[in-house]
Amino acid sequence: MRIEENRERILYGPIGRTLLWLGLPLMVVQLVNVSYNIVDTYWLSRYSEIAYAVPRQVMSTFMLWNSIAQGLMAANLALITQLIGARRYDEARKYVSFFVSATLLINSVASIIYFILRPMVFSYIVKTPPLLYNDTLTYSGIITLDIVFSAFTLTYSTILQSIGDTRTPALINFGAASMNMVLDPIFILGVGIDGSMLIPPMGVAGAAYATILSRFIGLLLLYDRLNKKYPYLKPRLTLKIEWEWLAKNLRIGAPVSLMMASNSLAFMFQNGLINQFGEYVAAAAAIGLIMMDLADATLWGFTSSVAVMVGQALGAGLIGRARKVAFKSMLYIGVSTLIGSSIVYMLKEAFISVFTDNQVILSEADRFITVFLPSIVFFALFFIGMSVGRGSGHTMVPTIMGIIRLWGIRILLGYILAFTIGLGSLGVWIAMSLSNVVAGLLMIIWVARGGWAIPVIKTREPATV
Template sequence: MEEVVWVVPFLYRNALLLQRESRDFMADGKAEDSFESPAIGKYRDKIINGPIIRTILWLGFPPLLNQLVVVSYSLADTYWLSNYSEIVVAVPRQMWPVLMLFNALTNALTTACLSMVSQYIGGKAYDKASVEASRFFTVSILSGAVVGTFLFAFRGVIFGLIMSTPQEIFDDIMAYSGVMAFDLFFNYIALTYTTLLQSVGDTKRPAMVNVISLGINILLDPFLVLGINPFPRLGVVGAALTDVMGKIISIIGQAYILRKSYPDFKILFTGDINAEWMGLVLRIGIPILVLGLTNGFAFLVQLRLVNMLGIVAATAFSIGFVIMDSVDAVLWGLSGAPAIIIGQSLGADKYERARDAALKATALIFAIVALLVCIIYPFKRAVADVFANDPRILNEAELFLHTLLPTLPFFGIFINAVSAGRGSGHTSFPTALGIFRLWGIRLALGYLLAFIMQMGSIGIWLSIALSNIVGGLVAILWIMYGKWARPVIKKD
């Protein structure tokens, strides 16, 4: 826990130094509304003029590599936890919807940040992009502190009363979530730095930083989980501690990159947060916040339904999602790239290019995810067997994968629609669609099939699969015909 303590003074000293530099920058009063910045704008021409598929791959490959390492860490984490105790494999998945719920605010803030900063960069208003960076940095730190404290204080209520976590793993989830409350705070800061770098078009170096931090996590995981000398045997707490260490490394690395490579970003704590700015942030971010909160609550309810089916279903659910995440690595890695292209293209008044980028990204992601599903589907039982010895858990995990794997390409279409909303700032429709697919299909239909019609776990698995298909089909219609390809910023 020492890392949690010493990083705060580091951030504070860094902020004070940047604040002094910012005063010098603002004091001369001669900065124009739009000035040429070779640092912030150095990728602009390539992003708004380059071949779309090639640009998507150029922007998306570093996050894709990072996501592959994330998946590798998740697989390794699951494997080492299964060696510690087979049922504690379910603990991180119990935490997942809670983290989704508490990360809803940072997702809303980073969506607004990406939309506004990338569009200002696309329009060459680099000084305004710098001001926005400071505002989002300030709000993110304050927000992260509040939500992290809340999670730590109320985790007993969340996992005991709301989620009905199985008693076999309740003590483990309480210990795990206590450490992850600190991880949540640092995640707010790390994601803000990542979003600022992505807004510029620099996706390579933040990915490299995260790959390094995750590599350290992978190396430390067996030592902290299993208690290999000289470390104590910490189980799920050890897994959580490696997550916290990784976030701290990510923050330090990305802060260094921003300061050294993009000095025109004057990132500091600021009180320059006015009503007009808040109005625009709310306009962009509220739909994403609503989506994040409703998603978080939906997944809490979904996991409660799974928990009601017993520890076998809960463990199989966790194993199944770990395996599906390995397929979705391409999706999560590439889906951020079209948002950058869309944001900067709209800022440069290239509306048709923005829509073209969304369509081509959708086709690319659908094709790649479909190919990966075809590769892994024949080996689904063998892969699940790595994490489970109990034949009941293994059979349930195989049924889960048999039902859901074929629907992942459609889920990719939906996520790409969310990306188009992030880049353009028009987030209302993806939000409404996301709420419907979760609450209307996954939960309502899942409860009907599993408990009213007494189909058991297959009823829940079928409802998840149907939500992916419906969400994808509706999303592609919005990408093709929706009125989202227009900017949200005002250019003087």
């Protein structure tokens, strides 16, 4: 059986090679996603001098409404990987159905609430600059549908990754992101022949439509491949969800949802700090954050592999294996992120100039990248620790660290440095960098102590199919 083959490779294969086997497809997808963000920003920069800052205004608010889905994903990644590691496939199939059913119900309601409340959010929390406000409302109104589509994409990707199949979601997400890149210039700038417009230019609305359409196509493909490739785990919608599953999801997923909601609010307030310095600083931050996405693109794919390997090892009772995965992952991914950051630093000036020739934006983006980039390697270590927590099901300590990282250092210290001490936007950039350094160092200590190396499923004689 394919599930059994993946399990054996994850549990007994060489750690470095298995990390590559699981993580490379996801890394490629992340690079494509980052490339999509670059293309999105590029075409919006051709449409307007500042319109490319709009998606970044919306991104943090989007995280808040997807926080419950993130908690469900973290909890079920731990549960399903550990059940598969223990060869309890019948329970894994049942949990898959509960997972999909809960995602549909929760995110459908969340999308309606988001659509209604978004004007207040952008007016009073994010404090979007006046010149960006109308475009931000337009973009966020269309992208509301993605609260459902992206949650289901994460759900089906998580199920496949729990099995050890990272290639299927990687290939499909690669195709969806590529489709998005093709649609972007068509929808943003329009298409005309002989002076007549076949597709009118839609600006930020076009960017949103391209995202929604490509995500929906990718979701249909994920649904089809899971049902055909792993029919044994085919989910069935149900409202008869067991209390035991709900209790486990609350215990494991609630801290992650809390952290994601807290992160989202913190990012909104961070945007509020940045936006107080005007549209040009907001635009510079948008460019700089894309550079950061490139630097840590290697990180995101491999962190999912760490969670899968840790979860299956703990489910199989291989505690020593789980510890080795955690330690070696920190070493491998930390070094690779350092290399990626160094390459990005060397290319920063050429990259920034692709999006703007405004000297104020150029100077501010360069300063942001110079201050923030050295902290990326510590963010990588922090994120590996988060993955260890998610794979093991012990998410509370990483959640507390994440809240301190954003609220205690990034927001509070950022406000003090920017406004009390008077460093301006530089104070915000310094606080952002320090938040990553402190969180990364704390996470190394937590992983080394090893209190997370305990399964969250009941251990009993495993069953086979």
